[in-house]
Amino acid sequence: MAYEFLSDEQVRRYGVFVADPTPEELERFFFLDQQGLALARKKRRRHNRLGWADQWGTARMLGTFLEDPAGVPRVVVDYVADQLGIEDASCIKEYAERGPTQYEHTGEIRDLLGFREFADAETEIAAFVASRVAKTRDSRRELFDRAALRLVEERVLLPGITPLTRLVAEVQRDTLGQINAAVVAPTPVHTRRALIETLEVPGGQRVSTLEWMRTPVTKLSGAG
Known part of the structure; x- marks a missing residue:
């Protein structure tokens, strides 16, 4: 599986609502500005107006569209419905039945x-991940989260x-390979051999020489 290095939690929360948005998030992402409100009100039926507005806010917050627009948290639906003057927010179920309209x-x-689209930005996202690999000690999981956030931003x-x-996996592997090659190239052969022997x-003994050197002293003594 390509995403085997991710935690179950990362897979579960990717591109979906994992909790109800906070009041601050509702105002930031789902408050319809003048243009959004005007466009939503142009939709002929109330469920289409509500569904359009929900998707508008979802894209702003998550950076994607839900496969099932009815999966938006109820607090979001109610917040948007109130702005549109829709009294029965349950009509969102009708919107979920209209695939062509959603598209x-x-x-x-x-x-x-x-x-x-991701394909149009893939090169710059790869460059962003490569920069993180070169300058930080981020794990693959951390690189994935930062890349996802970068996409939304x-x-x-x-x-x-x-x-x-x-x-993420390919860029990390290639970047670390380039760094390793740059470090190894000027290193004398006998030094490389000595370093390999520490492994x-x-x-x-129970551990390698390198591990022994890395282990901190736990008891202060002359030998220690």
Whole structure:
């Protein structure tokens, strides 16, 4: 599995609501500005107005669209419905039944908010991950989270989880390979050999020489 290095929690929360948005998040992402409110009100039926507005806010907060728009937390639906003057927010269920309408709306919202497809931004995201690998000690899991956040910040629609994890793994591997090659190249052969020997476990010992050197002294003594 391409994303085997991720935790179950990372897989579970990718591109979805994991909890109800806070009041601050509702105001930041789901408060309809003048343009958003005008466009939502142009939709002919109330469930289409509500569904469009929910998707508009979802894209702003998560950087993607939900496969099932009815999966938006109820607090979001109620917040948006109140702005649109829709008394019965349960009509969102009718919107979920209209696949072609949802597709049309996502295209409109993508263009309105200036979102790009992952393929159009893959090179710059790879460069961002490579920079993190070169300058930090981020693990693959940390690199994945930072890459996902970067996509949202740059208004790039989140891809499936597999393409992003594959990019992170490949960029980390290639960047570390380049760094290793740059470090090894000027190192004399005898020094390389001596370093490799520290990885071996000497006879009668339980750990390698390198591990022995890395282990801190636990008892202060002359020998220690």
